Amino acid sequence: MNKQSKGILTMAYGEQRYIDMAKTLAKSLQLHNDKIPRAIVTDSKDSELSKLYHLCLPVKPELGNGFRQKLYIDQYSPFEETLYIDSDCIVVNDIKFIWDFFSKVSFGVVGYQKREGKAFADILDVSDIISILGLSSLPVFNGGIYYYKNNAEAAQVFSEARRIERDYESLGIAKFRESIADEPVFAIALSLCGIEAVQDPQGLTMRTPLNMTGSLDIDVLKGYCKFIKEGQLVQPAIAHFCGSFAEGFYYNREKLKLDLLQFNLACVGRLSLYSHLLQFNLARVGRLNLYSHLLQFNLARVGRLNLYSHLLQFNLACVGRLSLYSRTLQGVGIFISLMANLALPFRYPDAAYRGLKNAVKRLLKKG
DSSP, rough: OOEEEEEEEEEEOOHHHHHHHHHHHHHHHHHHHHSSSSEEEOOOOOOOHHOOSSSEEEOGGOOOSSSGGGGHHHOOEEEEEEEETTTEEOOOSSSSSHHHTTTOEEEEEEEEOOOOEEETTTEEHHHHHHHHTOOOEEEEEEETEEEEESHHHHHHHHHHHHHHTTTTTTTTOBBBBTTTOOOHHHHHHHTTOOOOOOOOOOOOOEEOTTEEEEEEEETTOOOOOOOEEEEEEEESEEEEEEEGGGGGGHHHHHHHHHHHHHHHHHHHHHHHHHHHHHHHHHHHHHHHHHHHHHHHHHHHHHHHHHHHHHHHHHHHHHHHHHHHHHHHHHHHHHHHHHHHHTTSSSHHHHHHHHHHHHHHHHHHHHH
């Protein structure tokens, strides 16, 4: 399959709540980044997913359960440059700038380098890992997003990550929710490949409200998200509602806004359809009115034609009578001509006529 240039990938399988979160993510992407292709890895048959995502890819159970699947997102992606986003995120703004943000790396995470202390919800001791593997530092980040290219360097990161996963417990990394955690695995793989985290000091790419102070000011429809984290104002384009935050007030309020927006857009779409149908029907009514007028006109013409027919028949009858009259006139003309011919030998035709008349009278008296 030929890979598309840039796109977004997410995963949602297993429990329905993950499917529902993926729908919310897609709706937020439709609102702010509809031109960027979207793909989802899922085991769900929910027909709404195929309307919200350009590609629905079947999950491969043989690759593992839980967060292990994230170690294989390179094998799922149909894109040359992929931005993987966790399904429990909401996008509140245009994120095209994130591709530029990661343009200098083959595999990108948002974070910073750390050399000591605990990391990743305290499931990993940075100093111990650095010592065991001979590393100088370890990138620390939240795995709500991953950026990677379809090239050899990124492939090497994934290969190292899958190798490290097999040594997960022997490296002293604690389990997370009874499974592995993807962040420490990718952190070690990145360090082994010499790739550091990309810093975002202003918090413009992705942030989670974990450990925030104060309230979360977010409106997905108006296009902003801001809160205080570690004493600094951050305004991420992607809000990652990790853990229990996805069950809290802010997430569900924004989810409801997106649901209502899509419902209203669907209604507008139907109204638009009804409008076109109405216009079509009105046009048809207009044509029917035209047809009605034409029909009346034609019927009137038919009526006139009937009248013309009757007149024609009458005229033909008149012609017949005129023909009779003509023949009668012709007979009278012949008689007159005869009389005139009889009178021709006489010098005085009137006297001859009177003489002939008297002769006929006499004949009649005799008879």
